[in-house]
Amino acid sequence: MVKKSENKEYIRPLERKVEALRILTEVSSIISSTLDIRELMSLVMEKAKEILSADACSILIYNKKTNKLEFEVAICGEESTSEMLKEKITLDMGQGIAGWVAQNQQILVIKDVKKDKRFFHDVDKMTGFETKSLIAAPLIGRRGLIGVAEIINPQKEDYDLEILSILTKHFATAIENAIYHSESLERERIKQELEIAATLQxxxxxxxxxxxxxxxxxxxxxxxxxxxxxxxxxxxxxxxxxxxxxxxxxxxxxxxxxxxxxxxxxxxxxxxxxxxxxxxxxxxxxxxxxxxxxxxxxxxxxxxxxxxxxxxxxxxxxxxxxxxxxxxxxxxxxxxxxxxxxxxxxxxxxxxxxxxxxxxxxxxxxxxxxxxxxxxxxxxxxxxxxxxxxxxxxxxxxxxxxxxxxxxxxxxxxxxxxxxxxxxxx
Amino acid sequence: MKTEITDFKGNKRIKITGDIDMHTSPELREVLLSIIKKSKNQCVCVDFTDVTYIDSSGIATFVEGLKAIRASGSRLFFYGLPESIMEIFRFSRLDRVFEIFRTFEDAFGI
Structure with missing residues (x-):
């Protein structure tokens, strides 16, 4: 006969796997629900924030021309904070946690940012927000680095890093597809405009x-x-x-x-x-x-x-x-x-x-x-x-x-x- | 296309290498107009020795430069034009619009 405690030990990881799969399915369905890049990024990050019981989350997009990271999505309590981040903050490659993740293309989990020299304090100083811990994941598509996703102050600690990594890859592909989609819409619009211009000319x-x-x-x-x-x-x-x-x-x-x-x-x-x-x-x-x-x-x-x-x-x-x-x-x-x-x-x-x-x-x-x-x-x-x-x-x-x-x-x-x-x- | 700027006795020399066409002329425009903006009673001379091609958008960039430089009291002139480029200028009578010299020494009378 199996003891109660052994049963618990056996069931717990299974429960975690089921939970992880549930999250994977849920996020996957959000990812495939829209081709609007902003909507996609906001929906996924809102979900990530909710799942990990985090205080805030953000996406920094890599600008190839300037070789810098720029805030594209910032979800936190205050709308003015997110606007300030988008307007005023850019990070060099290698600068701060996001810059390190972008450069090294690796997920980084930091339990206490005070102990990490890579942490860039200026953002907190400017926004008044207090970052204690964070998870930062690179978003890498077929064309290379897209950006970095950050989850700030996650309360939940028993997340599965492997699932997080799979989700990040899936998310990066979805962002890339949304970019392709918007580029092709833009090309089509320009083509139509040029056809009208040609007729007018x-x-x-x-x-x-x-x-x-x-x-x-x-x-x-x-x-x-x-x-x-x-x-x-x-x-x-x-x-x-x-x-x-x-x-x-x-x-x-x-x-x-x-x-x-x-x-x-x-x-x-x-x-x-x-x-x-x-x-x-x-x-x-x-x-x-x-x-x-x-x-x-x-x-x-x-x-x-x-x-x-x-x-x-x-x-x-x-x-x-x-x-x-x-x-x-x-x-x-x-x-x-x-x-x-x-x-x-x-x-x-x-x-x-x-x-x-x-x-x-x-x-x-x-x-x-x-x-x-x-x-x-x-x-x-x-x-x-x-x-x-x-x-x-x-x-x-x-x-x-x-x-x-x-x-x-x-x-x-x-x-x-x-x-x-x-x-x-x- | 590449541009290299050097000083010569208080004057500016821009050496251009490669094709000046609709893809490269915006970059040339930026370089040329920023030099002209800063110039006062100076010569801005363009070395064409290593220019391989110029199209009408490239010429328009120099026309804009010429119009801008007149206001500053400075002079814009060209030298070292390869025969193929000179032919384009002659063909469209632009040799009457721009000051063109054979060599840098000719331009400065040295």
Whole structure:
């Protein structure tokens, strides 16, 4: 027959295991209940505080950029204390108990903090809280250290350290999953915003990329590198019998370039109306853009062509040259060029050219010849010129050039916006 | 990209190594503007010898620097531009905007 005392000895550890498993199940169900990182951390720490009958608990998150630990969650009696911790206290790696745990990635149980030299007294001094004992556990995910969880003044002492360690690992994975989730939500939000921005930006460009007036046909292709871009083009009729063709490239890329591009198109349309001189329009635009933020500037070409006789006047502001295709072959037009718009006060020169029936004039942005291949080599202006020379009689030349660039840049991310505008005299 | 700042007879010399593009130009902007902010009737000269590439966001950073330096009475100039970089400046007529010298000695007339 088993004595009563032996029975107790046998049952006690079993009871503890059952209790530990109950806690494990309970905390696990909290961990899987939410993907909201703040809610997750607060719920789990509240539970840990309750289970261990602790006075307070906190989570310090590791900031990779600063290599410091920052209070993210602090649950104690006073809300003002937790706000103070979040706002004012950061710990270096190795500093205090949390810093030691982060550095050594080991659980630490301290029964009496007064006897431990690693304890950082400043936090208690600042908050007025008295830390007597604590448990500090590192939170380590697949991407490495996430932070440190601390339970302050736990009253319960018969906890199972092994279960605590399993729970900490489980908790770290859950935090990491919540971080992934919030990052993917953020990525999706940005993607949606960029798609809207891209649609809006396209609405600033002419609705139809083909413009025809008399013998003149203008055709444009614009491909932004990253949803939105800083390249622009426009067709206007500034005065009767004339067509104005504008191409430009805003410095930089992405949303800032796109916003600036939208402003420039509006300014250009407003200024160009009624003016039969490209240099005058460029001069006025230069003044308007001189207050550009962060040194932003625009390289541009503005051409005004007479619909009746093909006589054209061109002003260039730091933009890559035009390429003329006529019966004699292809040639890069040598022109008097000014600096990009928005940098210095200057006058822009006018260049005259006569376009005859059958002539084609190609304008492009530098994204065309700065396209990179998989080895990072740029295609170069001369290679584009050569390609145009070989394909000069092809009807859809601009599309051919884009195809050629795509082939060259296969399996690489597009480095810059690409715009080609072609003027054709029938 | 790396930047190294040295003093030369009360003037500042910034040596840049690597690509100046949209990823690195924010760091260059911080360095350049903080030097310009502190400068008074000084020369801020940029050594381009080991610059491998510059894109329009890099050029915009220097344009911002140029606009800022005019107000302080100081001068911003470049030297040691490799041919490929010089071509970018010539191509866009920026050689008329910035003061560009062949060597450091040329810039200071020494």
């Amino acid at each position: 396209k609405s600033f460009l002419p609705e139809n990329p083909i413009f025809e007036k008399g013998k003149i046909k203008v055709f444009a292709i614009n491909i932004p590198a990253r949803h939105v871009g800083g390249d622009l083009y426009d067709f206007v009729e500034p005065v009767r019998g004339k067509v104005g063709v504008f191409i430009g490239d805003v410095s930089g890329k992405g949303v800032s370039a796109a916003l600036y591009m939208a402003k420039i198109i509006s300014d250009f349309r407003y200024i160009a109306r009624g003016i039969n001189s490209p240099s005058e329009v460029m001069g006025k635009l230069n003044k308007v853009l001189s207050g550009a933020p962060r040194g932003m500037f625009l390289t541009a070409i503005y051409l005004i062509i007479d619909v009746g006789n093909g006589e054209s006047v061109i002003s260039v502001a730091g933009h890559p040259p035009c390429i003329l295709i006529n019966k004699d072959g292809i040639k890069v037009l040598e022109m008097q060029t000014g600096p990009p718009l928005g940098i210095i006060e200057t006058d822009f020169k006018e260049n005259k050219i006569s376009l005859r029936s059958g002539d084609r004039l190609i304008m492009l942005t530098d994204g065309v010849f700065e396209a990179k291949n998989i080895s990072g080599e740029r295609i170069g202006f001369n290679a584009i010129l050569e390609f145009i020379g070989e394909n000069q009689n092809i009807e859809n030349l601009s599309e051919k050039i884009i195809g050629h660039i795509n082939e060259y840049s296969k399996n690489t991310e597009m480095a810059d916006d690409i715009t080609i505008v072609e003027i054709k005299i029938r």
